[in-house]
Amino acid sequence: MFEAAETQREFDKATYEEALPALRERLLKAQYSMLQEARFPVVLVVAGVPCAGRGETVRALSAWMDPRHLQVHAMGSPSDEELERPPMWRFWRRLPPKGKLGVFFGSWYTQPIVSHALKKTGERRLVESLDEIRSFEQMLTDEGALLLKFWFHLTKKEQRRRLDKLWQDERTRYRVTREDRRRAAHYDEFRETSGRVLSETHAPHAPWLVLDGFDDRYRNLTAGRELADAIEGRLALPKPSNAAASPSASEQPPTRRSEPLLKNLDLTRTLPPDEYKEQLAKYQARLAQLTRKRRFAKLSGVFVFEGMDAAGKGSAIRRVTQALDARIYDVHAIAAPSEEERAQPYLWRFWRHAPRDGKIAIFDRSWYGRVLVERVEGFASGSEWRRAFDEINEFERQLQTAGNVVVKFWMQISKDKQLERFNQREETPFKRFKITPEDWRNRDKWDDYQHAASDMIERTSTASAPWTLVEAEDKAFARIKVLRSLCEAIETAL
């Protein structure tokens, strides 16, 4: 892996200074074109061996390009807000929007490599980490990001020489951190782990470039050229056609025929008022108790509500929040994405709401919009919504691994019941605004939505985060089922 980067190639000063102006112009030009098109972001991972000049090259690239549209993220230790979320949260929150360049100095590779090389975690954890990384990078590039990964390399001997030199001079000694010394002491282990990580995460859409860190000029110029090449290459590609947004997307052949799942639900189930009242009190009290347990402060909750318009999502959510301490939950009503959200990968707007420890995030509609409304209305292309199933499963897996109790409800009603409720809404003055022409249009596509929902349920019911199907024709029955399911999920987690 690294041998090719140990030839200690050098550029003399004249070569460097001759080449530089042209490179800088290329970089600036590429950057401005990127910005103007605002079609894709660039994510640049900077990793490698201490003393191999990572910082110097990052500084050079920043100096050559327009600093207003380039952001360097020095990923030190996570803050406490970050520690209470899934590990990838801190990277998600820093992703560059379309048109901009984000440099990750320290990245999702740091922790897995360090911890494996120092034998704090074993083979199994490394394999898992690499899987996670591959999914993440696949998602990033599927969503249009240009992803580049630079590895800065040095031989053991050269690294030792540089560290010693810094250490001997009192004025530079502070630059040698304890971490650097530890990594140098374990050079061989780091080399082995890194070599494996690089080869297993190298892919055409997420290539590693190993840079020989021996000579500053060679390293900087090579890094700059690779970056310029990559951006220019992407800009030269034809813009993707807008087939994605054509309504015909909804007419694509279904992935599976799974309607029976929803058709077989027994929508005649009801709960008489007396029983409802009693059980409502019972389960709300239980939910209140459970979420007030001390152990819950170490967990967090992500509750998802999906269903056709007027299926009773809002009123079910209200029965849940009534039982919760108002300080521990947030309800997120998901509508069309904002401008900032549209400039990011699809899941970004949901990642930003990942709850801290002890908190609950309730989603009234959610990331499943990708495989429901966006699929049916053709807002997402076929490839976009098809890969969303895996992306979503991975997202929820990360939430769960970080201690989130993930519960998902599909609230099912009949087409007749929807009509009845639409009419009711139009009669109640202050609810009238809740019903829009769009609701009526969506209703016309009832079958498409039912079909998409069935697909969704089948593809994203994982062992740890299954869908709970709620017979919602009778609101009382539905609310109790929701409350009971939440109680059970939290009990299991506690």
Place this chain on the structure above:
Amino acid sequence: MFEAAETQREFDKATYEEALPALRERLLKAQYSMLQEARFPVVLVVAGVPCAGRGETVRALSAWMDPRHLQVHAMGSPSDEELERPPMWRFWRRLPPKGKLGVFFGSWYTQPIVSHALKKTGERRLVESLDEIRSFEQMLTDEGALLLKFWFHLTKKEQRRRLDKLWQDERTRYRVTREDRRRAAHYDEFRETSGRVLSETHAPHAPWLVLDGFDDRYRNLTAGRELADAIEGRLALPKPSNAAASPSASEQPPTRRSEPLLKNLDLTRTLPPDEYKEQLAKYQARLAQLTRKRRFAKLSGVFVFEGMDAAGKGSAIRRVTQALDARIYDVHAIAAPSEEERAQPYLWRFWRHAPRDGKIAIFDRSWYGRVLVERVEGFASGSEWRRAFDEINEFERQLQTAGNVVVKFWMQISKDKQLERFNQREETPFKRFKITPEDWRNRDKWDDYQHAASDMIERTSTASAPWTLVEAEDKAFARIKVLRSLCEAIETAL
């Protein structure tokens, strides 16, 4: 202050249950109308004495209203990300957008009251805090927020009785925090400080409502009614006319005649290439050194660049960033606000970029847009840009108090020089996109901009954050002046 809330008023169950449905309908209706108009946010401060039922009332309000459009912020201890910003940052980041309701359970009042009542800080600090709070609330309401402040009161005896009761029962003992006990032990001091704080921060636009916490039903119903009254009252007001946005705003009489300030700048100052090269190296090295000092890690920097189009802001910024470790700075190019930013008070989009300790935020254009482009083009109303001077001074004061080195540059060029640079830009292929029809339109209003800039400089040059006027006709001279000024400012701060 509190006597009126010590009458222990009660509502019996029948009264309560009779009144409740109507109140809930009113609240929901008010909430939906607010949401539909998306014209103003509601900020509700919940404060008061432990055991007076703050949490219960917040829960009741949350249960009665639509939880999707109401967010409760339990303000516990600040996170480390918050500790490294000005104290108000954690409130700014949680402000509700227009149309939504934000409940602050724990607020900007908590720390000043606790710290004064426990005699950790004295008279002087309290007076300062109250000033800060008044400015903040004035800004919030000037920006359109509906601000309500509820204080939950209990007599000393009643509070003691409740704490004892909770404490004696093992199942509820955990609810009595150390903080509660401490506050109860100092009941009289808290009463005195709170009374004073309330009376000094009570204003028609930011009223306090003192609620007797003795009876749950009375307290909840009263709180709900006050909230409904306030929202309904605001909704009933006529919508503000769009005079604000009319271009005639730019024709308003100037606040002062201060052009000479800029006209007297000596734009003939230049720096020969040799000297420039030497001084550039010198000051960049000095800036690099200064920002790498250990003590700088306790400070942070906010550098603002303003000036006419083509005044050389971008290229000056690049000379600054070249000297900085790429990991410690962010450059924010300020253009039109995003959708999320438009739903917030004007300064929100700048508050979000307040740097952490050891970091530098560089603004290529800034909050001064309010009194420059927004004033001249009439995007801000006369009252908006006029009050912006004070708001900005207060914002910068808070940044400085929190350890930020605030440096502001106005880069001045002549109208001829601008033309020359515009023409140059149009000739350079990859810079062509930097020049837009808008730039030419702005140029037509040269005198208006110069006048607005003079006003701005006069009104916002504070002792601690003065404007540095940069003669920018010669780029070399300008860049060196910028670098030198930054070095001096940081040296002073260190």
